[in-house]
Amino acid sequence: MLMILDYIKEKAEFINQALAETMDQLEGVPPVLKESMKYSLLAGGKRIRPVLVLATVEALNGDEEKALPFACAIEMIHTYSLIHDDLPSMDNDDYRRGQLTNHKKFGESTAILAGDALLTEAFGLMAAGAKNAHLPLDVALTIIEEGARCAGSRGMIAGQIYDLQSENKKISLAQLEQIHRLKTGDLIAFSVRTGAHIAGASQRTLQALTEFAYGLGLAFQIQDDILDVIGDQEKLGKPVGSDQEKNKATYPALLGLDEAKRKLSVCIEEAKGKIREHDEIRPARLLEIADYLLSRDW
């Protein structure tokens, strides 16, 4: 069995190739638009979400090949959200994944449209993938419906609205957690649930995996906040200290650094507990991914 870091690298490489192919197959896209989409989509990134899709399928003995277009679609949705979040009227960030943000490189209108396009093509890719894989109708449409719910006005976009509203305001820990659950948790849960749907998971298994995913999503966000305090700009690909500069509510800011670290550990352990002894899940890889996320410095 591959060491976890090699496993993640292998899967990420598999996804990177599929993403590049997906982009190449889009014919008739204006060159500057395609360049802008590829610039952000193929800029590296941890590929955590698509890796989780594939690892979940594997944990349930499903067919990874069938899941690949969905894994790519989720990374496209994630990338679109980063492009739009970075815009001047939103977080106004200049660097992302070690390079200029999309609007800094291509201008604001192209960046907005590249985000729009990645979001739109993600749904097309899911529909095409479901068709090619001959997924059952109910499974295919459920995934697309959940994708809209998790990425849309009740999920990720709601999180971004609340996040923008909370800037320069004092918010409670509960409010912070709600923001992260929407902004990050929902798409991570969608990743895991998509893998589960494709592998034909039972309702009970779907539930356990969903709870695991939300725990993982929260841990991921706490770790992000911690890295913004103690991380290495070069490894992260973006400036550190930007949360504090923007006076953003974060776990270290609300709890102190040590307590934030403790909460991160608890959170990861609780998440792992949801799937560790589940009779329908082979949890090894998912547990390793959780531990890996805890230890990451990028």
Add this chain to the structure above:
Amino acid sequence: MLMILDYIKEKAEFINQALAETMDQLEGVPPVLKESMKYSLLAGGKRIRPVLVLATVEALNGDEEKALPFACAIEMIHTYSLIHDDLPSMDNDDYRRGQLTNHKKFGESTAILAGDALLTEAFGLMAAGAKNAHLPLDVALTIIEEGARCAGSRGMIAGQIYDLQSENKKISLAQLEQIHRLKTGDLIAFSVRTGAHIAGASQRTLQALTEFAYGLGLAFQIQDDILDVIGDQEKLGKPVGSDQEKNKATYPALLGLDEAKRKLSVCIEEAKGKIREHDEIRPARLLEIADYLLSRDW
């Protein structure tokens, strides 16, 4: 049989109600986001695209009820595109449908997110609608796939990119037509094709309706250009003369007003010819809609 104006009003009212219900059923949306989405979505508008979905279903003796969520989804996609097109970094417009543009009313970040949300929820609505209507898998996924193609980087968004690139530039009539085919034609074709798919149209019928739709879409755009020259600001709900002010390529600018009007008539007649004597299409309403669009002053 209802007069065409009453027919369009009746269908538009039906769609307005369904759109309002769709928005009401979205639970857990941050209030300002929901308000912003509803502000643009429920601001009136001609509802041409969803009316075309329903009229196409009717022309093929299909089930309009099944088509309603798709009709609403297409109007949501259209509305998202208007919100984003109006942004300061794009066309920078202040008025739309007789009221302030979304970003003028809610600020730029909320407007961008409201557009993102309408686009995302549109795909969710299509998936949910396909599930409820028990559409065949292939039909359901084909519609979603075509939606992504027509609205995405190879369709509507490509048109917007080329449109932005052509500002203050001399472009040919062929280039102008290509912009409109992408920016307006693709979504109108998608509207008609969606109705046809739901009604179970043959490939031959689908082809005829598609050609009709592209002709109609082009005519619609020529008429828009003409109205920007000779229209009434109050009826249009937006300032006239803005194309000229922005030095935009239009049919009247390239051909002169009289020749543009002649092209409009030819275009409508050609479009009508594609479906007038087709043995599988009851074309009366679609033909009336085409004539109505030719005569509109709003």
